[in-house]
């Protein structure tokens with residue numbers, strides 16, 4: 001297990017053989033093209049499709065009027081195509097279906113929409129202001145698809161999650177030191193290199209077949225069944241390899257439009273793929289965050305109370321953001337011990353592109369707010385920022401904001417992570433001037449994080465194993481391969497349990513809801529944990545069958561046998577065995593007589609002992625364990641033009657047990673790169689009129705080669721988690737969490753000012769320095 | 775819509791396609807020749823996922839009309855089998871989702887051919903044309919470094935084993 005294993009699909013990916021959803025083209029496949037709103041908020045007076053219909057090859061044009069469906073994972077507030085009004089720039093207003101891409105594009109250009117502009121809600125602040133325009137005048141009437149959610153009718157507040165532990169206002173009033181800070185962080189795009197897309201066909205018997213690059217094919221299946229009022233089993237969802245997800249492919253959006261398109265052309269196959277511009281503007285993004293943090297402490301810097309308000313800029317529709325709000329609430333203090341905690345998390349509608357899951361489920365911007373405030377507290381009490389954190393780390397015996405009593409198994413070893421991160425970055429405290437008259441200044445920043453799954457308490461996963469006649473094993477799991485190596489990890493876990501080379505485990509890279517066991521969603525870094533449990537369960541089942549067959553052949557009790565290295569053997573005398581291949585499909589005696597049949601293992605897993613958070617106090621168990629870690633960044637700032645180089649970026653996290661080291665390291669580094677991108681350059685930028693300005697990869701800037709840190713340091717602490725497959729803790733999202741905070745702290749140290757937002761472009765640093773009069 | 779027949783040389787094979795004047799090389803490779811290794815990522819030249827090699831130079835195939843490619847040698851990732859660049863990408867874990875990989879591989883291959891033994895600065899200059907959202911680039915740079923070194927090796931030392939890099943992470 002300790003050597004790196006190539007991904008199962010590695011050679012497909014370097015030869016061009018790997019197929020993604022947009023790579024299939026067949027004669028008769030129609031193309032759909034979205035018409036999207038150029039305005040953030042407007043009434044739709046009319047849609048004129050006459051010129052568009054006349055384009056040769058056009059088969060159908062749909063607007064919001066043709067369907068009454070309202071969509072939403074938690075709150076059903078979103079029509080698949082805008083109905084009556086548009087609520088964000090990029091909102092799909094109509095869709096053209098044509099026999100080829102060029103005709104669809106031409107017709108889309110010819111659709112004329114007459115808008116009556118409405119005053120846009122351009123920020124959380126505007127949304128909450130007295131007399132603000134209502135993004136959803138009908139907020140009180142929407143159906144709730146999944147509790148808990150608390151929409152406040154007559155306002156722009158889609159949800160409010162609370163934590164009430166102790167009495168924070170009272171404790172703050174008595175605290176020796178109180179620091180208060182506000183933060184405003186922009187929305188963030190997923191910018192997966194594969195844009196979102198789908199193909200759909202409706203079969204003559206009414207079955208709906210979808211091919212979609214989704215992180216949640218089983219959720220797509222259920223949503224489509226609900227919206228179109230057919231049985232779940234009559235919806236078949238296929239997901240091939242996915243070109244990056246990061247949460248952006250967890251929601252259900254284009255699938256609904258594609259089904260409407262297929263219906264409109266008699267069920268014939270149709271393909272709907274986002275352009276990059278649509279992928280940024282029309283499909284959901286990561287929420288922005290406004291935060292007000294008040295921390296109370298003793299003069300020595302021991303935290304005593306936290307009062308926290310977080311407002312998520314969820315844009316025009318709620319999607320999964322109420323779940324994000326609860327995840328943020330459950331981790332609201334960061335991984336620090338505080339007895340009195342009050343926290344309010346609000347989902348606030350604005351006329352921005354709507355929000356959904358984004359890598360870390362709200363924890364990245366939340367961590368920014370907490371960690372930057374911890375630095376301020378350190379400055380106030382005159383302590384080293386890393387030391388202040390160390391002294392306040394939450395530990396076994398402490399309670400989380402939602403009142404879960406922690407132990408080492410649940411939490412892992414955070415002090416060790418922080419200690420090692422300090423060593424790796426060569427911690428010297430804050431700013432250090434460069435040599436001599438050099439205008440370059442170095443600065444360091446540190447951040448700690450924690451995160452649990454915040455998954456539904458009934459999330460499930462499954463695994464099916466069938467044995468081949470050569471003794472090799474086929475494994476079917478419902479988790480999607482988005483790039484994190486989930487399928488390969490599942491194969492490794494099975495290979496480990498059966499004690500066979502991983503090459504003897506075969507699996508398909510796609511997911512097909514008709515044959516693969518259900519897996520909730522490939523999100524929350526939980527795939528390995530959940531799939532792994534199911535795989536082990538399935539392996540037990542197969543082993544039991546193999547032992548039974550072995551007992552028949554070897555004329556002994558199954559209890560006397562063990563399975564490994566391709567054999568069923570006697571525990572006491574391993575030289576007495578039968579090859580797995582000889583019993584995999586039943587056993588044939590020398591005289592031809594046969595017994596048994598194909599060995600097939602089935603395994604299932606469901607989350608255990610999780611609870612929904614209490615609506616008043618937040619009390620509840622949000623996930624099966626926490627993954628903790630510490631991060632650090634060192635920068636070198638040029639004080640003449642405020643450009644900077646990232647010299648070091650460090651992550652040390654408690655992985656429980658590392659299953660595939662090279663892949664684990666790669667996933668963490670990728671997260672770090674993304675977090676540094678958000679810290680330094682990424683931003684969904686809106687103009688004064690509320691229009692989206694950054695809808696291309698030249699305006700929405702992500703990291704490019706050469707912009708990465710000069711050195712990445714990724715290390716794992718291993719405190720195995722009991723009941724987790726091989727002890728492995730979730731690690732998929734965590735690289736991103738503390739990076740923007742650590743970067744901002746490092747740059748603040750170097751520049752000698754407080755940099756409290758992102759992205760930290762040279763221009764922004766210059767402005768803050770200038771305003772500070774330095 | 776009028777479509778004209780075009781003769782293309784793709785991966786050393788003569789191909790005939792029917793293309794509109796506005797069709798890009800990317801659309802024709804994918805839609806008519808079934809060469810879907812080149813990916814659309816932005817279709818305006820920002821991301822490089824569609825990179826192919828035309829007459830030895832890496833070209834973003836979303837930015838070239840199919841007509842412009844007529845009479846020139848086009849190579850796609852499907853024509854790369856057995857190259858050091860591919861091997862290095864596997865050994866260095868230089869991809870996760872793989873969507874950007876074909877594009878990066880074509881840049882790497884063109885670099886190996888144009889500048890065997892290229893230094894870091896040149897490597898970086900070439901790699902900046904493309905975007906990878908999954909990795910931290912360290913792995914991609916390591917792979918390209920290996921590939922470029924191997925491209926140079928045969929000229930200097932004769933033969934060099936291709937698949938010897940460490941599997942350690």
Ligand code: FES
Nearest residue numbers: 870871906907908
């Ligand atoms: S591997 Fe996913 S974009 Fe590069």
